[in-house]
Amino acid sequence: MxxxxxxxxxxxxxxxxxxxxxxxxxxxxxxxxxxxxxxxxxxxxxxxxxxxxxxxxxxxxxxxxxxxxxxxxxxxxxxxxxxxxxxxxxxxxxxxSRGTLLGSVAVIGIYFLISNAGARLVLFICLSAPIAATLLASFGGISSTESSAAGRLDAWYDGIQMLIHNPVFGVGMGNFMEEHGKVAHNSYVHVAGELGIPGYSLWGGALVLNMLVGYMILKRFNHYLSEEELAKKEIDEETSKLYQEEVNLNKTLFYSMVGFMVTAFFLSRQFTLLMFIFMGMQTASHLRLMKMRPDLSEMFAPKMVWRCMGYSWAVIFAVYMTLKVGL
Known part of the structure; x- marks a missing residue:
């Protein structure tokens, strides 16, 4: 760091x-x-x-x-x-970069939200955020001109149309510009349009899985001892201290990836080296915590992986419905 x-x-x-x-x-x-x-x-x-x-x-x-x-x-x-x-x-x-400016504000705002809000409110905001961001883009809130805002929305809509017409393989990696003429200015739409359902499910699922595990560690497993173990006083002070330090590091990497996911909504940076470096550090932190608490490995069960692949489509669905119905 x-x-x-x-x-x-x-x-x-x-x-x-x-x-x-x-x-x-x-x-x-x-x-x-x-x-x-x-x-x-x-x-x-x-x-x-x-x-x-x-x-x-x-x-x-x-x-x-x-x-x-x-x-x-x-x-x-x-x-x-x-x-x-x-x-x-x-x-x-x-x-x-207006996208990174929004990302910096979002990192701070989401920190206070997660620290003080319940799980239901956090879930509601996560689901409504793509809709709000799409509406923001439609009014030129992240673009310097009205034409720029319209061009961004056209790119998003065209990207989803690429997915609809080529659901299995998309239009192919690197071919978004060939089809539309410009980048999507949205990493999620860009990946979905180029790689189709399987490709986006893997890309988005990996992101969502990493973030969901990080959120669960932050809210549910932020202490080494469970209540039952604490009642029995089965305390390993050294391991408990190491675990707490790793949780703090894991929390830091979680919010760093929040910054990426927010800015990626307004930028086509789906395969940037930054994403792989920070995701790698976050995954390594997850694995270190799992070594100290083997029960955490349940969060990487196949059932959870499939769920996260499904959850990742909420962004695409929200953007499409907002563009189709509300604009």
Whole structure:
């Protein structure tokens, strides 16, 4: 996590250099990285972070890391983490990505929601969020112009039509632009249109399974001992301490992936390296917890896997119904 935060700060610093050196066409930063969008001065970095959307997504996914160290540190650490948090916010602003801006707000909002709301309210909001986001897009809330908003909705609708007409294999990976002319600006619709029902079920099911297990650990298995074991006083202090530390880490990775899932709704970043890296870290945390509490392995039972594949379709269904009925 230290490495991720350090990398994020380097990107923010590079972005500041880029904007400070703007010459009317572009600004230049480290390694000849340049801004994009001309007067918009959207910052970028090197490699696959040369796209402002990828850079912004990475900054959003680092916000929970900052919160993790803020909660564990002393006075100086807390001050430092607050400064880093403001730097990340500055970086998100410089990317000019409305999707990542919504993602950063959503991470903070969902943290307070999950911490204070019951399971039914959380479920209701999760189901209604895609509908609200689609309505937001229809009114231009995430686009700078009305035509941009309409183009985004057209891409979403066309993506679902690709799925309907090619339900088994989709139009093929990488062929969305061939069919529509532009990317979908929605990772879920993009995958469904390109890979069909089997492909999206695997992609979306893996995401939902990881997140659902993380949520259950956060709400139901956040302590090493169950009530029965606690009553019997079967206490292993060392294991209990290790378990609690791992739960805190698991919680942090959960909210990082929340940032990805929200921003992915407005960006076509379905196969970005960030997703696989952070999902890998989250899965590794799940496995470490399962070694300490073998009963947690039930959450990865085949029945749960099939359920998560089904749950993943709620996003596509909500978007389609909103576009078809409400707009």
């Amino acid at each position: 230290f490495i991720c935060i350090l990398a994020a700060l380097t990107m923010v610093y590079n972005g500041h250099i880029q904007q400070a050196s703007f010459n009317g066409k572009f600004g230049i930063g480290i390694g000849d990285s340049i801004t994009v969008g001309r007067e918009e001065m959207r910052i970028s970095y090197l490699g696959f972070f040369s796209d402002p959307n990828d850079l912004g997504m990475f900054l959003v996914m680092n916000i929970p890391f900052v919160a993790y160290f803020y909660g564990r540190g002393g006075g100086l650490t807390k001050i430092l983490m607050l400064a880093i948090f403001m730097a990340l916010g500055y970086g998100v602003f410089m990317t000019g």
